[in-house]
Amino acid sequence: MKLKQFGITFLSVCIAAFTGTKAAEAASFSVIAYGLNNPRGLSFDPYGSLYVTEAGTGGSGACVPSPSAQGQSLCYGTTGAVTKIANGTQERILTGLPSLALPDGTDTSGPQDIKFDASGKPYIAVGYGSDPAFRATLGNTDLGKIITANFNTNSWTSVADLANYELVNNPDKGDVISNPFSLLLDGNKLVVVDAGANALLSAGTDGSNLNAIATIPSQTLTNPVFPTGVSPSPFEVQAVPTNVALGLDGAYYISELTGFPFPEGEAKIYRVGSDGQPTVYADGFTQLTDLAFDTEGNLYALQYANQSLWKGNLNGSVIKISPDGTRTTILNGNGLESPTALTIGADGAIYVTNRGDRPGQGQVIKIENPKSVPESTSIFSLLVLGTVSVTLLRQGKAKMP
Known part of the structure; x- marks a missing residue:
């Protein structure tokens, strides 16, 4: 059984989740942008303005079969956008981007991530979340591609076609599904996570030399927990990689969501070095969607939900992993x-x-004020250098955002 799709569906108090840890100090937050349509990746430009991609709500255009929501279709529209947040205001500065969603605007793929080069040129990963063979039925669309945009003219240009790469090459040799979900700029290279393809890819910033750097492996669970209470065992769970971050050591670090049934504590962070082989850097997480390093080498991991998605509890977490392995829930x-x-x-x-x-x-x-207490190392193990809502439930190859 393989499910697939990643339609990624306030003041807070951090509490210690396990016996033996003390209560955490409160970490407060403020809302600086609101009313967004399925917001995804965010990034600062070189001038200090913050940008966030909105995957949109699909539309009333042509449709393609959902690879996971059986009998339902994902329909095309131009409701994707990029919003700029600066000086206490928010403004959609790029609109009309492609979007694919169920009729209620969920289970959405569209603009998934944005990054800037040193000159301020933006690159945007546009998701797709379906079989690339069906994409032509939607017309001439940039779903499943990396694009670069001109905010002044509300226009964009295609740079690399990841969906077509999946169609032709299928690097993980599994289901043929593409959903570019995150990217980073590493010198003159674009490094992209395709959550549908279970792959990490790279290309020149001009789109040249598109190739797979690594594929992220599936895992086999013994006695997994299912919504029905019936647990086929053993059961293969897809990786569904979601983000790539560049470490201070020059390696790439990849987060994974994991596919259905989204097992708690089974999501991992992988390290991919120059040999292209993924090794487990840290484990014991649940449904990771992003990673970010600070200047001191601390790695921040984002959990989309702390429990299996089918349980309906969408409370997430921000977890800090220090270079010595200490974990702190922010x-x-x-x-x-x-x-x-x-x-x-x-x-x-x-x-x-x-x-x-x-x-x-x-x-x-x-x-x-990101402060709190370390997690119990007996619950969350760290292995160093060696080792959305119902809509996200529909993600899998369970490939994915």
């Missing part, structure tokens, strides 16, 4: 709901896209 639920991405500002604050699975209800929040 924020845990109480307003942090189905978060999809985070970034570290020059001010040291943590910025998070919140309610990333909801049309018209998405937010960007700013965590201003």
Whole structure:
């Protein structure tokens, strides 16, 4: 059984989750943008303005079969956008971007992430979340591609076609599904996570030399917990990689959501070095959607939900992993709901896209006093250098955002 799709569906008090840890100090946040349609990735430009991608709400155009919601279709529209947040205001500065969603505007793919080069040129990952063979039925669309945009003219240009790469190459040799979900700029290279393809890819900033750097492996569970109470065992769970971050050591670090049944404590962070082989850097997480390093080498991991999605509890967490392996929960639920991405500002604050699975209800929040207590190392093990809502439930290859 393989399910697939990642339609990524306030003041808070961090509490210690396990016996033996003391109560955490409160970490407060403020909402700095609201009313967003399925917000996803966010990034600062070189001038200090913050930008967030909105995957949109699909539309009334042509449709393609949903690879996971049996008998339902994902329909095309131009409701994707990029919003700029600066000087206490928010403004959609790029509109009309492609979007694919169920009729209620959930289970959405569209603009998923944004990054800037040193000159301020933006690159945007546009998701797709279906079989690339069906994409032509939607018309001439940039779903499943990396694009670069001109905010002044509300226009964009295609750079690399990841959906077509999946169609032709299928690097993980599994289901043929593509959903570019996050990207980073590493010198003159674009490094992209395709959550549908279970792959990490790279290309020149001009789109040249598109190739797979690594594939993220599935895992086999013994006696997994299912909604029905019936647990086929063993059961293969897809990786569904969601984000890539560049470490101070020059390696790539990849978060995974995991596919259905979204097992608690089974999501991992992988390290991919120059040999292209993924090794487990840290484990014991649940449904990760993003990673970010600060200047001191601390790694921040974002949990979309702390429990298996089918349980209906979408409280998420921000967890800090120090270079020595100590884990600290910065924020845990109480307003942090189905978060999809985070970034570290020059001010040291943590910025998070919140309610990333909801049309018209998405937010960007700013965590201003990130303090709390370490997690119990007996619960969350760290292996160093060696080792959305119902809509997100529909993600899997369970590939995915």
